[in-house]
Amino acid sequence: MESQVRGGTRWKRFALVMVPSVAATAAIGVGLAQGALAASFSVSGQEFKVRADKLVGHNLIQYGSIATGKDLKGKDAAHPVVVSGFSDATISNMCQSVVTPDVPFFGSITLQLNAGTQADKPVEATNLYLDVAELDTDAEFKNIDIGVAAGDPSNKTGIQPNAKPQVNPYGFAQRAEVATLSNVKQKAWATTAGTFKLSGLSLRLYQGSKECY
Template identity: 45%
Template sequence: MMVPATAVAGAIVFGMSNGAIAASFNVSGQTFKVGASKLVGKGFKQYGGIATEKDGTQHPVAVSEIATASLYNLCQSVDASLPGVPIVLTINAGGRGKPAEASGMLIEMDSLEGDAEFKKIDIGRDASDLNSHAKQGAFGQSADEVTITGLKQVARSTSAGTFKLTGLKMKINIGKDAKECF
């Protein structure tokens, strides 16, 4: 079931439903990993969707929206290896008790793991009631609040109205140091 922890995506819905923000963009075709010790979000919505590459290749995804999110000990990694040369780009933020903060997040993901707690959750809603770009009659769910501990997510895209990365550290890791977040 997609319920346990598909977080980090949200208030962008208002802008999308009013045509102010594009609902999607061409994805690269490459996934990336996002981990966090804890995500606390308000205004959670989730439904199915399609991520499309520039060449038209389509990938079924779980779409999660969160109006506002706090991410503790955030790690993002992308495998950028060349033949025979392991290379991983990592971004870290939100440590030392000062979380990374996001608003209006929309995430298209392949998978999500973690321990999730939802407050005031509605499961089985019509997805088009959650986002005008979602397919009418498709499965959707929403919750006032979500907390996910031990977040491990494999995503294809993330968009946000704002994304404040407190304590940002970005690094290219090569060879034996080329390790992803998880």
């Protein structure tokens, strides 16, 4: 991905919103279950919604970044996001939806994915990175540090590999040993994961808008 922001005063804007409630960022979504994170990719022109009863993640690191790609008309687009990284996470009763508008002969089409609906079989992820635009949740953090540098080598999860062109390693970030998020509702642009295990996966297409919330 080409760099859109490399530092300077723009990065200070992230500090205004990087408060503990935003540190709770938890996008779930479909990861790249290939054992290693994607080196670079262009985000689609569509956000997706995610709802979950609960997410428990370890070694949270959170910082500001830019997701770049094209809009639905093929024009260049850049989206400020809050990236949350976890060394591992479990997600209970996850629902993800994305609506594609103006499909010929059908109008809007919704793709909805559900997984981890059984209490003893949650969704499981490792090396999880989430590019989030909006979040509503109840959050609890264990051993949180606010105001650390994004690229500090003591951050156990660390910034996403090969993401440095989009991330100021000296910019504002925060970390926590454990993050527990309940009643999660969010909009996201992208999710990547080293592994992503979706127990009881159900995928459906609906005509019209049938989002998770």
